[in-house]
Amino acid sequence: MSQPPDLTILAPLKAWGGIERKIMILCREFLAQGVRVQLLLARGGEVPYPDEFPDGVEVVDLRNRGKQDGVLKVARYLRRCQPRALLTAKDHAAKIALVGRALARSQVPIYVKVTNTLSETLRRPVKRYSARWLYPRANRLIAVSSGVRSDLIDNFAVDPEQVEVIYNPTVTPDIAERRRLPMGHPWLAGDGPPVVMGIGRLTPQKDFVTLLRAFARLRRQRLCRLIILGEGPLRNDLQAEARELGIAEDVDLPGYVQDPIPWLARASLFVLSSRYEGLANVVIEALAAGTPVVCTDCPSGPDEILLGGRLGPLVPIGEELAMSEAMAAVLAEPPPAGLLQEGLERFRSDKVAAHYLRTMGLQ
Structure with missing residues (x-):
């Protein structure tokens, strides 16, 4: 220069x-x-x-x-x-x-x-x-x-x-194109049970243990699957927790993916289980991909992104029962697609x- x-x-x-x-x-x-x-x-x-x-x-x-x-x-x-x-x-x-x-x-x-x-x-x-x-x-x-x-x-x-x-x-002009990109996970082929998705580093901050326990409660009510994208030091602990809960066959941890948008676009629900965040960009990506969300009401970001819960349920941090109930409610009655796009201009x-x-x- x-x-x-x-x-x-x-x-x-x-x-x-x-x-x-x-x-x-x-x-x-x-x-x-x-x-x-x-x-x-x-x-x-x-x-x-x-x-x-x-x-x-x-x-x-x-x-x-x-x-x-x-x-x-x-x-x-x-x-x-x-x-x-x-x-x-x-x-x-x-x-x-x-x-x-x-x-x-x-x-x-x-x-x-x-x-x-x-x-x-x-x-x-x-x-x-x-x-x-x-x-x-x-x-x-x-x-x-x-x-x-x-x-x-x-x-x-x-x-x-x-x-x-x-x-x-977070909201870029190429999101519509990225939603259609191919990805090969068999659970997201479109003809199986609904897939719940979590995304983030496999660390205590993301609290995927609570997500696994909430999913185990949900799984007792209906057929569904859970994919957690990301890598980190708690992989073995999370896999052991899934086995202990009896849900290992319905949980997959594929690792880190470069672009989560095509995965989110094919999921039925995204869940943020974090104990804290800065903004929680992946929630914005989920909404932009047209995927309903459930989030912990953690500091900071989810409440702002979801307009105080208008765009998706906010649940207390670490409470598996509340999270499971919110997941079941959204899967049973997903919000209108247009609602998920509200407020995305900010991003x-x-x-x-x-x-x-x-x-x-x-x-």
Whole structure:
């Protein structure tokens, strides 16, 4: 890039993942809206969704080994290159950017994208303390939901005027096409019993144990199946739980899939069983795919997405009976297809990107 970019995005990204897909979509939309973008990879980062990542974005690897090394390299970058704005994603990038800017004595404005409920994700006291000290020094914090915004204000000493809520760019123009993409799971061929779906990392946060127990109750009432997409450390525990509940034959864990939309489009019901979220993008994807949903009323996101329960039932966290009853009710009487599309304009990728650009003074 012969001249400094309008926007530099700094993040430690993987090739695949929820945050990674949102960064890829934002890059694509920023380019479409005339903004020159550079992606600065941190801590062994990779280009997200390389087959879909836009060619017009210059990618630079910071090659930092840790936070201290990252601070020095960010400072060097900001002295050499003066983007009009710097956007960070993930806690590591936010902290090295803010300290690096101070070290460089740079005036480049920094915007910190906060994707989860930090009081839940930053468990170590030193991480929480450093966030309380550093995050208020950003020019603006971008929270992915009102719940995340409230958490920043209540627990991290952030001025309410400093936090902007911008939802994730989840609804893209290609969703209708992605719904029709082929996928080979025999349970989703269209002629079997209804399939309930859960999606997420197999970790305690997602609380798939409660989903399995709720499904076991449902399975005693009617023939149905459960697919949980995702990978993680609790795979063996969840499979053991399914065997103990006597539902192993009707539960499948196929692992991580790059695009859940074609799976969701063929499911009868999506269930979010999480204990906490930032926004719960997969709920938006389910609605966009035309799939009814049941969600725990967890912080943060489901209540906002479902308009207080209007678009789908909200159930208490960890309560298998309430979840099972809500699942049975939705399967027995699915909501009208048109209802599921209400409120999705908030998550349209072009509108979300424009909101980012206005917030960062780039439009």
